[in-house]
Amino acid sequence: MGELSPLGLLRDGLAWVLVLGGSGFMLVGGLGVLRMPDFYTRQHAAGITDTSAAALILFALLLFAPDFLVAAKLVLILMFLLLTSPTASHALAQAAVASGVVPLADDWRTGENREAGRESAKDAGAGSGPASGERQ
Amino acid sequence: MLFAVASLAVAVSMLFALIRALAGPSVFDRILAVNMFGTKTVLLIAIAGFFMGRPEFLDIALAYALINFIGTIAVMKFFRYRTLGLPRGGEDLGDL
């Protein structure tokens, strides 16, 4: 990393920008997974680390690839992560909704709290919960 | 230096994910944390390969990314339908 050619300096500078950006996203996302109040917000935080942070760090590594095969593998890993992480997040969120994990946020259509609405529905004796209602 | 900073950030993030995986509270939180931990492991293996000057580590990272995705899908399917192969109710079309 130490050579003083203009191209090397440019590469180092660009790599530092990418790595610092990626590390920032990584730490913010990790903190979010630890501190966010409910499952869906935590998933948002995890999604940041899985896509933005991973892509930035892999781009930084791409600048140091010694030959074509290594660069192709890095691009393949990047493509793989960008395809699979959102898919896993989507499937996980759908499974959570189907098994009745209630978001903490208010319903954007009615403005009422979902947890409160669910409790009153349960009190009224509405038979099918979200777990059994989703798939039929 | 560059790679050290990146791997340190990834390691700290992995620690947070591990705490979340242990703390729960729901099973989906744990799956989420383990999936995130796996993605971080892929990045850590890739960075370590460049750090040690052995870019063939990328093969392992690629395989790990693959297994991580399929493992998440499998665990999730098991917790949602309580079976890996047959769909609930035994219909002909399969699953997930």
Add this chain to the structure above:
Amino acid sequence: MHDHIILRVITKLLMPFIFLFALYVQFHGDYGPGGGFQAGVIFATGLILYALIFGLRSAKKVTPPRVLRVQLALGVLLYAGVGVVGIMSGAEYLNYDVLAEDAHSGQHLGILLVELGVGLTVSAAMTLIFFLFAGQEQ
């Protein structure tokens, strides 16, 4: 189920790359990390992904367990056959030097065939184990 369209599309998109990567690990094993066992596991992973998303029934249509059992035995036969060819040519069991004109290309050919046998057996065994685990009723 037809409601998981994203998982279905992504699976169809990923499966060729998984199999390509498995073949890369299989045939690049003598230069990098990898070899028959790893390649077999990755190949089986692709089939397991298919079985998870599209159901066990359609996966068994693609790779019938009958064929997998034959493949399982075929891999071991290939491995042992390479060894027996060594005996037939007047050297020890699994001596690769006598497989071709000179020792170097003979070793290359021998390792390639033996790893191919390992890969065939491992991929068939992993897929069969998954089929058995996933097929059991509750």
